[in-house]
Amino acid sequence: MTGKYEVVLYNNKLHYELTIKRNITILRGDSASGKSEFVRLLSAYSSNPSSSGITLKCDKRCLVLTEGNWSLFTEAYNDSIFFIDEGNGFLRTKEFANAVKSADNYFVIISREKLSLLPYSIDEIYGLKEGKGAGKYRNPKRVYNEMYRIFGKLPYPIKLPDLIVTEDSDSGNEFFSILFPDKCISSYGKSNIKRILAAHPDQAVIAVVDGAAFGPEMQECMDMVSYSGGRLNIFAPESFEYLILESGIIEVPKAIMEETWEYADSAKYFSWEEFYTGYLLDTTRNSVRQYSKAKLPEFYETAGNIEKIRNILPECMRGL
Amino acid sequence: MLNIFFGDYPGENYIDDPDLYFDNTYEDEWLEDERAKKMVREVDRSELMGPNLVISPVLGSIPVTRLSGGVKALIQIDHDPEHVYNASACGDNCSRWLLRIGQDKDVLVRLGHIMHFCDVDPLNIRIDNTGEVVHSQEELLRRVIMDGLLDNGEKG
Numbered sequence: 191m192t193g194k195y196e197v198v199l200y201n202n203k204l205h206y207e208l209t210i211k212r213n214i215t216i217l218r219g220d221s222a223s224g225k226s227e228f229v230r231l232l233s234a235y236s237s238n239p240s241s242s243g244i245t246l247k248c249d250k251r252c253l254v255l256t257e258g259n260w261s262l263f264t265e266a267y268n269d270s271i272f273f274i275d276e277g278n279g280f281l282r283t284k285e286f287a288n289a290v291k292s293a294d295n296y297f298v299i300i301s302r303e304k305l306s307l308l309p310y311s312i313d314e315i316y317g318l319k320e321g322k323g324a325g326k327y328r329n330p331k332r333v334y335n336e337m338y339r340i341f342g343k344l345p346y347p348i349k350l351p352d353l354i355v356t357e358d359s360d361s362g363n364e365f366f367s368i369l370f371p372d373k374c375i376s377s378y379g380k381s382n383i384k385r386i387l388a389a390h391p392d393q394a395v396i397a398v399v400d401g402a403a404f405g406p407e408m409q410e411c412m413d414m415v416s417y418s419g420g421r422l423n424i425f426a427p428e429s430f431e432y433l434i435l436e437s438g439i440i441e442v443p444k445a446i447m448e449e450t451w452e453y454a455d456s457a458k459y460f461s462w463e464e465f466y467t468g469y470l471l472d473t474t475r476n477s478v479r480q481y482s483k484a485k486l487p488e489f490y491e492t493a494g495n496i497e498k499i500r501n502i503l504p505e506c507m508r509g510l
Numbered sequence: 511m512l513n514i515f516f517g518d519y520p521g522e523n524y525i526d527d528p529d530l531y532f533d534n535t536y537e538d539e540w541l542e543d544e545r546a547k548k549m550v551r552e553v554d555r556s557e558l559m560g561p562n563l564v565i566s567p568v569l570g571s572i573p574v575t576r577l578s579g580g581v582k583a584l585i586q587i588d589h590d591p592e593h594v595y596n597a598s599a600c601g602d603n604c605s606r607w608l609l610r611i612g613q614d615k616d617v618l619v620r621l622g623h624i625m626h627f628c629d630v631d632p633l634n635i636r637i638d639n640t641g642e643v644v645h646s647q648e649e650l651l652r653r654v655i656m657d658g659l660l661d662n663g664e665k666g
Contacts, residue, residue: 203568203569203570204568204569218601219601220580220601220602220603221553221554221578221579221580221581221599221600221601221603221604222553222554222555222578222580222581222601222603223601226529226578226579227569227576230576275529276527276529276579276598276599277526277527277528277529277530277579277596277599278527279526279527282518282622301598302598302601302622302623303598303622303623304622304623304660306661381658381661384655385655385656385658388652388655388656389656409623409624410624410651410654410655410660413624413626413651414651414655417648417651
């Protein structure tokens with residue numbers, strides 16, 4: 191499934207507007223912010239759409255997954271948006287992660303759990319809040335709920351880093367080792383990033399992570415950053431391959447980068463990180479630009495190409 | 511004291527979905543308790559009138575089964591010592607009440623995420639996995655990270 195979808199759901203007291211554009215969207219935040227009420231409303235609508243008194247507007251089928259139906263529904267339906275309320279233990283299972291991995295569906299998950307097996311984006315973690323849009327509806331008493339992004343634009347430290355940590359040990363690490371000789375290490379996996387941040391309380395450390403799949407680790411890392419007095423920080427582009435595509439080294443249609451949701455098929459790519467890697471591999475195959483994730487090819491290590499990638503990095507990440 | 515187990519709780523008395531469990535097991539007397547009324551007022555911004563009625567400014571008159579999952583978890587943690595509840599059903603706006611319950615009695619809850627207790631200083635929380643007692647949010651965070659307490663919380 192590809193595309194970006196508006197989901198509008200309302201009755202005479204509540205009005206929800208959500209925008210869904212990746213295979214996994216996470217909703218969390220304070221209790222009583224209306225998350226479970228959304229699922230309750232959608233369940234009531236699904237049981238009897240015409241007589242429920244509830245209106246749903248969406249270009250795709252919207253369904254609620256529960257402990258009892260999730261396995262059946264994920265196999266039986268495609269081209270749908272599934273909503274899952276917190277408290278469902280199956281969210282943490284490998285079976286569910288496997289079902290999401292190859293699904294021709296989108297999933298909206300209400301949960302504060304880490305859900306380490308699901309590679310969700312740091313940009314698709316939202317809370318719900320009462321919005322200012324209530325006035326634009328005919329019933330002024332209706333409470334208007336909209337999404338807000340929990341992890342906003344990341345701040346960058348002013349000073350240059352003492353240490354760069356990349357979650358990868360391959361091409362991305364090689365590239366940043368060129369920019370920061372003797373200062374760049376690998377964490378050998380995203381779950382180790384937070385421990386390296388916690389172990390360097392007195393140094394300026396920037397972690398370079400693939401934002402497209404770093405969602406499960408984001409809360410612990412950002413909490414650690416918040417206690418560092420500006421010494422620790424996270425640089426989270428979608429992925430290293432995204433940086434290459436964005437840099438202009440390879441000609442990439444603008445829409446691929448700006449409207450990725452139209453191209454990153456959920457049945458084929460578990461996350462946009464996989465999509466960007468796949469796109470880079472496909473478009474450079476059998477050419478001088480041929481990319482390899484395992485080892486940074488010489489073509490990308492030339493002074494000109496390194497400069498092109500440097501130019502799109504924030505000031506503190508340019509090194510050399 | 512508030513005791514927290516991080517990750518998947520192994521005991522058979524664990525309740526993963528406090529919202530659903532509450533609807534089918536709550537006792538009327540829990541909802542006549544003054545602390546329950548205060549928790550509902552603060553977290554849900556609603557008035558708990560008794561076991562059969564809640565007045566919500568948004569939804570109007572509703573049954574107690576439509577209280578938020580967070581407040582249902584708090585009420586059960588306060589009144590049902592037989593079970594270990596999943597406190598990840600509680601948002602950060604429930605954290606102060608968890609601590610207050612923990613000031614009055616020993617309670618054990620399970621978390622699958624880092625709850626923010628930032629507005630309470632000093633903290634007094636025992637991490638059940640290790641037995642360590644922490645006294646600040648930062649100390650709690652560091653222990654959870656360095657001991658990898660949330661790194662193995664997946665099933666199957």
